[in-house]
Structures are given as C-alpha cells and as structure tokens.
Amino acid sequence: MSGPLAGIRIIEMGQLIAIPFAMKLLADMGAQVIRLESTGRLESYRADSVYQNDVSGEFWNKGANFYEQNRNKLGITLDLTKPEGLQVLRELIAVADVFSENFTPRVIKNFGLEYEDLKKIKPDIIMVSSTGYGFYGPWANFGATGPATEGAAGLAYQTGYLGGPPVMAEIPYTDYTSGEHTVFAVMAALMHRLRTGQGQFVDISQTQATSATIPEVLMDYSANGRSGQRMGNQDTAMSPHGCYPCRGDDRWLTMAVATDDEWQAVCRVLGQEGWAADPRFEDSLSRWKNRDELDALIGPVTSPWDAHELMHALQKEGVAAGAVLDSKDLLFDPHLNEREFYEVVTHHDSTGIPPLPYAGRPWKLSKTPAVKGKAAPLMGEHNALVLSDLLGKTAGELAALEEAGIIGYGPTNPRPVQRPSLDEQVRQGRMQRYETDFEEQVRRAFPG
Amino acid sequence: MTERALEGVKVLDLTHHIAGPYCTKLMADFGAEVLKVERPGGDPARRMAPFLHDEADPEKSLVFAYLNTNKQSVTLNLKSEKGIQVLKSLVEESDVLVENFAPKVMPSLGLDFETLHQINPSLVMTSISNFGQTGPYRDYKAADIVEYALGGLMYIFGAYDREPLKHAFNQAQFKAGTDAASATLMATYHQRLTGEGQRVDVSIQEAVATGLRDVVNNFTYTGAVRRRQPNHSGDLTRMRASADGHFLPNPGMGAGLNWDNVVDFLGLPELDDEKFNTPSARLANAEELGRILDEYFIKQNKYDIFYASHKRRFIFGVVQSPEEVMADPQFQARNYFVDIDHPALGTLKYPGAPFEMSATPWEARSPAPTLGEHNQEVIGQRLGHTPEQLAQMRAMQII
Numbered sequence: 144m145s146g147p148l149a150g151i152r153i154i155e156m157g158q159l160i161a162i163p164f165a166m167k168l169l170a171d172m173g174a175q176v177i178r179l180e181s182t183g184r185l186e187s188y189r190a191d192s193v194y195q196n197d198v199s200g201e202f203w204n205k206g207a208n209f210y211e212q213n214r215n216k217l218g219i220t221l222d223l224t225k226p227e228g229l230q231v232l233r234e235l236i237a238v239a240d241v242f243s244e245n246f247t248p249r250v251i252k253n254f255g256l257e258y259e260d261l262k263k264i265k266p267d268i269i270m271v272s273s274t275g276y277g278f279y280g281p282w283a284n285f286g287a288t289g290p291a292t293e294g295a296a297g298l299a300y301q302t303g304y305l306g307g308p309p310v311m312a313e314i315p316y317t318d319y320t321s322g323e324h325t326v327f328a329v330m331a332a333l334m335h336r337l338r339t340g341q342g343q344f345v346d347i348s349q350t351q352a353t354s355a356t357i358p359e360v361l362m363d364y365s366a367n368g369r370s371g372q373r374m375g376n377q378d379t380a381m382s383p384h385g386c387y388p389c390r391g392d393d394r395w396l397t398m399a400v401a402t403d404d405e406w407q408a409v410c411r412v413l414g415q416e417g418w419a420a421d422p423r424f425e426d427s428l429s430r431w432k433n434r435d436e437l438d439a440l441i442g443p444v445t446s447p448w449d450a451h452e453l454m455h456a457l458q459k460e461g462v463a464a465g466a467v468l469d470s471k472d473l474l475f476d477p478h479l480n481e482r483e484f485y486e487v488v489t490h491h492d493s494t495g496i497p498p499l500p501y502a503g504r505p506w507k508l509s510k511t512p513a514v515k516g517k518a519a520p521l522m523g524e525h526n527a528l529v530l531s532d533l534l535g536k537t538a539g540e541l542a543a544l545e546e547a548g549i550i551g552y553g554p555t556n557p558r559p560v561q562r563p564s565l566d567e568q569v570r571q572g573r574m575q576r577y578e579t580d581f582e583e584q585v586r587r588a589f590p591g
Numbered sequence: 592m593t594e595r596a597l598e599g600v601k602v603l604d605l606t607h608h609i610a611g612p613y614c615t616k617l618m619a620d621f622g623a624e625v626l627k628v629e630r631p632g633g634d635p636a637r638r639m640a641p642f643l644h645d646e647a648d649p650e651k652s653l654v655f656a657y658l659n660t661n662k663q664s665v666t667l668n669l670k671s672e673k674g675i676q677v678l679k680s681l682v683e684e685s686d687v688l689v690e691n692f693a694p695k696v697m698p699s700l701g702l703d704f705e706t707l708h709q710i711n712p713s714l715v716m717t718s719i720s721n722f723g724q725t726g727p728y729r730d731y732k733a734a735d736i737v738e739y740a741l742g743g744l745m746y747i748f749g750a751y752d753r754e755p756l757k758h759a760f761n762q763a764q765f766k767a768g769t770d771a772a773s774a775t776l777m778a779t780y781h782q783r784l785t786g787e788g789q790r791v792d793v794s795i796q797e798a799v800a801t802g803l804r805d806v807v808n809n810f811t812y813t814g815a816v817r818r819r820q821p822n823h824s825g826d827l828t829r830m831r832a833s834a835d836g837h838f839l840p841n842p843g844m845g846a847g848l849n850w851d852n853v854v855d856f857l858g859l860p861e862l863d864d865e866k867f868n869t870p871s872a873r874l875a876n877a878e879e880l881g882r883i884l885d886e887y888f889i890k891q892n893k894y895d896i897f898y899a900s901h902k903r904r905f906i907f908g909v910v911q912s913p914e915e916v917m918a919d920p921q922f923q924a925r926n927y928f929v930d931i932d933h934p935a936l937g938t939l940k941y942p943g944a945p946f947e948m949s950a951t952p953w954e955a956r957s958p959a960p961t962l963g964e965h966n967q968e969v970i971g972q973r974l975g976h977t978p979e980q981l982a983q984m985r986a987m988q989i990i
C-alpha cells in the first residue's frame with residue numbers, strides 16, 4: 144500500500160509542531176516529505192525529552208517529540224546561511240510539489256524564499272507558510288508561541304475556572320489546531336492543482352485558524368455585543384456537566400447529562416433515589432439553574448468509585464461519561480488499541496531506543512490506508528540518498544558539501560536539555576509518578 | 592468568477608450539530624457544492640444558543656449560521672421509504688457523502704457503505720463519530736468534555752490541585768471536523784486519480800489524542816506520568832495580570848534567555864541581583880521574583896508591553912477578549928471578519944478565512960440556508976419531481 148498521496152513530494156523547512164505535525168500526517172498518507180534541518184541551529188525537540196532522560200552520546204537522535212512529529216519523513220541537513228546551501232534548496236524546490244515552512248516572514252524574505260521567488264524556480268509550486276499571526280499585516284513579524292496565539296485568538300479568555308483567571312492548555316494547543324487546518328489547506332491546493340495545473344501561496348495564521356473554532360463567543364459578540372464568563376467545566380445548557388473525583392490519587396470522571404432519562408439513569412447508577420425525586424433537579428432547566436448545588440452533591444458520591452467502572456456503568460445506562468485518562472491509561476486504553484490507534488515504530492540501532500508505539504491519525508481510509516510507519520530520520524540520515532538519487536550529485540560533490548559544512552550529521556554546537564531526575568520531577572509536582580518497569584510494560588503491550 | 596479550490600466537488604451533507612457541519616463548511620467555503628440534508632425538524636444546531644437577541648428561532652442560531660455558510664438545504668425524512676429513495680438518487684450524483692450520526696444509525700436506515708458503494712462505486716463516504724466505527728466504545732455517548740477526558744488532553748489541563756479542566760466550547764468537535772475535511776480530500780484526491788471510492792472513519796477521541804505533546808511519550812520514553820503542572824510564581828513565562836487583563840511574558844527560554852536583557856527591558860534594576868541572575872537562583876528565590884514581577888506587571892497596559900516586547904524580539908503574547916479580537920489591527924489588516932447578510936439575521940460580522948489561499952480565496956457566496964430552502968430547486972428541478980409530487984411529499988412529511 145502506498146497511500147493516497149503517493150507521488151507527491153514536499154520540501155519541509157519546519158520547526159517544532161505547527162508545520163512538522165501537518166507534514167507528518169501527509170507523509171503518513173504517502174507523500175514523500177523531505178525535512179530540512181540546520182546543524183548550526185539545532186531543532187529544540189531533538190535535544191529535549193530524550194530517551195530514558197539520558198543526554199549522553201548522540202542525544203540529538205533520541206528526542207521524543209522529534210520522533211513524534213517527524214515519522215515517515217526523509218531528513219537532510221543544509222546550511223542555508225551559505226549560498227551553496229540555498230542553491231541545493233532551490234534545486235530541491237525545482238523538483239517539488241509543495242514547499243512548507245513555519246519561520247517568521249522576516250527569515251523567509253532574508254533567504255529569498257518567498258512565493259514569488261519559488262514560482263520562478265517551479266511555476267506550479269504550492270508554498271505554505273504557517274505563522275503566529277499571518278504572513279502580512281502589522282503583526283506579521285511578531286514571533287509567537289502556542290500560548291500567545293491561544294491568547295490572541297480569544298480562546299484563552301473564555302477558558303478557566305469559575306471566577307478565576309484565563310487558563311490555557313499545557314501543550315502548544317494552537318500549533319495542532321493550525322496544523323490540522325494546514326493539512327486541509329494543502330489538500331485543497333493539491334485538488335486545485337490537479338484540475339488546473341496551477342500552484343499558489345497558502346498563508347496560515349495560527350490565530351485565524353483558532354478563532355475559526357470559537358464561533359460560540361465571536362458570533363455572540365458580533366450579534367449581541369456579549370461575551371460569556373469563564374464557566375470552568377460547566378455547560379451553557381447541560382447539567383450535571385463536569386469533572387468529579389474518583390477513588391485513588393488524582394483520579395477523575397467526566398459526565399454530561401442532557402435529558403431527564405439520562406439524569407434518572409445517573410441517580411440509579413449512583414444509588415441516589417432522593418435526587419431522582421428532588422424538585423430542584425426535576426428537569427433540565429432546574430438542574431441547570433441549580434448546577435452549583437448539584438456539582439457539590441455529586442463529588443462526594445463519585446469519590447468511592449473507580450473511574451473506569453463508573454464510566455462503564457453510566458455508559459451502559461446511556462449516559463455520556465468518560466474517565467479522565469492519564470498518559471499511561473491513554474497508551475493502554477483498550478478501545479484505542481482495538482482500533483490500532485498506536486503504531487509501533489522501529490528506531491535506528493544506533494539510538495538504543497527499542498521499537499515504541501506512537502499516536503497514529505484520527506482517520507482511517509479503507510482503500511488507501513496510511514503507509515507503514517518509519518521512524519523520524521537521524522540527523523542527516525538521507526543526505527546522500529536525496530542529494531545523489533534526486534539531484535544527481537556525485538560522491539565527490541557530496542564530500543565537498545560536507546567539507547564546506549553545508550551538510551552534516553550532527554549539531555555543530557551540541558547542547559542538550561538535561562531534565563531533572565524523575566524523583567525530582569515528582570517532588571516538584573511536574574510528574575504524577577513514574578514506573579521503573581515501563582519498558583517491560585510497553586514491550587508486552589506493543590510487541591511490534 | 593473567482594477560482595475555487597474545490598470547484599466541481601459535490602458533497603452530500605448528512606451532518607448535524609458541530610463536527611460534521613464544520614467539515615463540510617471548510618469544503619463549501621473553498622468552493623465545493625454542499626447539499627445539506629436536514630431532518631424535517633432541522634439540524635438540532637438550529638436550536639442551539641446563542642441566538643440573535645436571544646430569540647430562540649431556528650433561523651436565528653448564530654452557531655448554525657456560522658457553520659453552514661455556502662451550503663444548500665433540503666429536508667428529507669430518512670425514516671420514510673420515499674425519503675430514502677430520494678437520498679439514494681442524490682448519492683448517485685455526489686462525489687462525497689459526509690455524516691456524523693451514531694455508528695448504528697446509517698446501517699439501520701439501510702444506508703451502510705456497501706449499499707451506497709453499489710449505487711455509486713466512486714463515492715467517498717466520511718463518517719465522523721465519537722469513538723470511531725469499531726471498537727468496544729463504539730456506541731458510547733460523548734460530549735466535548737468526555738472527549739477531552741478520554742482523549743488525554745484533560746488530565747494535563749488546569750490547576751495542579753484542582754479538578755482537570757477543558758477548553759471552553761466545543762474544541763474537540765472542531766478538531767475532528769477539520770481532520771475529517773482533510774481525510775475526505777485525501778480520499779477525493781485518490782478518487783480523482785483512479786475513480787475509486789472508499790470509506791473514511793474519523794474518531795473525535797482520536798482527533799484529541801493525536802494532538803498531544805509530552806504525554807504518551809513521557810511514559811514510553813521514561814515511565815513518567817505527567818500531571819497538571821504546579822504554578823510557580825517565579826515562572827517567567829506564566830500568564831500574568833496587567834492593569835487591563837492578562838498577557839503572556841516570554842523572555843526567552845534555556846540558552847535563549849539573557850537575564851541582562853530581561854532586566855533592561857523591564858526596567859527593574861532590583862532584578863539585577865545574584866538572587867535572580869541564574870536559573871537556579873531564580874528557582875531558589877521564585878516567590879520573591881514572582882512578587883516583584885506581579886507588582887510590576889499589574890500596573891502595565893497589556894498591549895503596551897506586548898508591542899514593546901516585540902521591538903526587542905521578545906515574543907510576548909496578549910490575552911484578548913472577544914471585543915478585542917474583533918478590533919485586533921492584525922485581523923483588520925487581513926480582513927478576517929467579513930459581513931454576511933442573512934434573511935433572518937441581517938448583516939453580521941463572521942469569522943472568515945481560517946487561512947488564505949492566493950489563487951483560490953476563501954469566500955462567502957451565500958449565508959446559511961433557511962430550512963428546506965432548496966427543496967424546490969434540488970428535489971423538484973434537479974431530480975425531476977413535479978410540483979404535485981413535491982406537495983405530496985410535503986403532505987406526507989417526507990420533506
């Protein structure tokens with residue numbers, strides 16, 4: 144199986160998540176993605192969250208998030224600050240379908256890599272730029288992180304506990320939101336090119352993509368001049384609707400109750416006949432009006448339950464309920480595993496990393512499934528393959544490029560991020576716990 | 592006429608609520624022809640608040656209006672034989688069918704993929720559901736909060752010592768809708784090359800679980816289970832209150848942090864002290880550092896400090912209220928909010944292009960349809976039913 148995107152070649156000048164995540168999903172579906180890296184400016188995900196927290200040796204080939212975001216790609220290094228490096232990139236663009244990048248416009252302009260420049264090299268190229276605030280406009284050159292655009296988009300303002308300040312996700316959330324839109328944008332541009340033969344420039348604003356997903360408040364403000372207050376886990380119509388404590392350390396269950404039948408089922412499962420007959424909770428409007436009281440009553444009753452047992456008991460009675468899965472629960476979740484959501488990837492022997500499961504994709508295509516997962520590239524792993532097979536460079540030319548420092552196989556200034564010991568991370572509260580037999584547990588569940 | 596990226600792609604849209612309609616909205620806004628098939632009572636999202644002036648009218652739901660731009664609407668009772676017959680003739684002339692019913696619904700209507708595939712072998716059928724079309728939770732119910740919990744995002748979201756939290760609104764639905772639109776186009780691309788149709792199965796739980804950093808791989812790489820992070824008052828990137836709201840300082844991290852520059856930028860000479868000038872000193876004196884920063888930041892205007900930071904290439908962020916989002920000069924320069932005129936809502940500003948395409952721009956060709964607005968045009972003229980037959984279908988509550 145070669146995937147629906149076999150034959151499409153993408154040159155990726157990405158960093159961190161927004162573009163690498165999107166290009167990974169396209170690579171999974173068969174596109175050939177050639178990822179550029181710099182040996183002088185080390186991609187930070189190569190140097191952080193390394194296997195077994197061990198930064199000795201070639202740590203830059205052991206970073207968890209690099210592997211997570213770069214599956215199925217070819218990797219080459221190029222020093223773009225030197226003219227010979229830029230020349231190789233132009234040669235690659237001349238044989239590519241898509242060029243994607245997520246640097247600030249200032250950087251792209253300095254390299255002479257704007258769409259107008261690329262079009263001269265490859266008239267039907269599709270160029271995708273993903274930036275915090277968009278490629279033009281007064282904020283275009285403002286660098287941005289995920290949290291910054293979560294704030295700018297209006298999402299953070301509405302999120303948070305009742306009466307508390309705004310709260311944001313503890314991941315670069317909008318990188319994913321914009322990455323999801325980037326995959327769609329590339330596909331739309333490819334559909335157009337297939338029909339017309341024309342390329343174009345796609346300008347992804349991570350803020351715009353995120354604001355597109357909160358019409359509930361933006362339309363309300365637009366029409367009624369109103370912005371809602373932060374509601375914690377409560378809903379604007381359903382009650383109970385929240386996250387309730389369960390048995391154990393930091394264990395929780397969510398439920399969302401829409402109808403009277405569902406409410407009666409909750410009372411039955413939790414053994415609360417009194418609630419079932421209580422006029423304060425008799426219909427959805429009264430439950431919603433008395434939602435604070437209701438939430439305060441439910442917590443003590445769910446506390447003795449195991450979160451998973453309560454989830455299954457409620458679902459059996461037709462109530463939307465879900466245990467709050469921690470990372471280990473999520474990895475071993477029987478439903479995700481029955482659906483083969485995780486994909487076991489074999490790493491290069493030199494890394495010492497055993498085969499490991501990684502999150503797959505949120506879609507399954509029956510006729511043209513994803514390709515079999517290959518690990519993200521070692522630094523410079525495909526220099527020779529790409530430059531000689533694709534661009535026809537000779538062994539002598541390759542050696543000259545390496546000699547001049549245009550290509551390489553490791554960072555010129557290797558500086559890993561040494562995380563504190565796991566004991567220290569647990570003491571600081573960053574980790575809930577750790578398990579020393581994790582390798583055995585992972586191997587047993589995901590034999591590969 | 593403007594070039595449209597998805598020109599000629601015919602989508603039969605059986606979706607409702609949010610995830611499915613956002614998928615087909617993305618396609619419609621970039622040029623696909625989307626025909627929305629609603630039950631005679633209408634998509635339940637028509638009854639979803641907020642409404643214009645709080646008038647609970649099926650033509651005045653603001654979220655519905657946003658999610659259904661550029662689509663046509665016909666009503667069809669899929670529990671009637673005639674309704675199914677009409678639907679099947681629509682399947683014959685469509686490239687794509689998108690639905691987001693519970694997984695048992697389509698087969699129970701006799702509309703399983705195999706049946707539809709026989710009618711139209713090149714059909715791409717996309718199904719979006721809470722947990723996918725297979726597996727032990729297949730028929731479990733969900734709401735956005737349940738997807739956050741079972742998708743792994745909730746456990747690491749919120750305060751260390753409080754209950755986990757979710758984002759406001761319906762983010763999981765939007766993620767899955769976007770993913771479904773991408774996957775649908777991948778299958779449609781293959782269809783255009785080979786003529787072959789196929790089934791696309793999109794799970795909302797998996798849409799959440801695909802977009803996590805340092806979660807599952809913390810366990811597979813080190814055996815650690817990450818928790819909601821404790822909020823250290825000395826954390827330099829933590830959200831801070833300003834005189835007029837909140838903002839996100841970002842003085843650089845790791846090797847990119849130059850303390851002298853930070854002290855100079857903030858104009859706080861008391862921070863030029865060995866209590867604070869190394870990472871370990873800052874950790875040891877986090878509370879004092881946090882207090883100094885809080886006292887300083889609470890007197891600042893968030894936009895002033897945001898703009899000033901970018902002059903120095905510090906990448907600060909600003910937390911904007913809906914009002915501020917709509918007045919944002921960057922959005923204005925990019926014409927992000929667009930006026931759309933709707934028969935019941937009048938002219939309102941809507942969030943526009945989620946991204947820009949130079950050759951095939953996002954466009955608002957038509958507002959969300961009123962319920963059954965295109966019955967006459969589609970079921971009558973296109974499928975060749977006479978006015979009498981239409982009247983009869985209306986009388987039998989098929990349309």
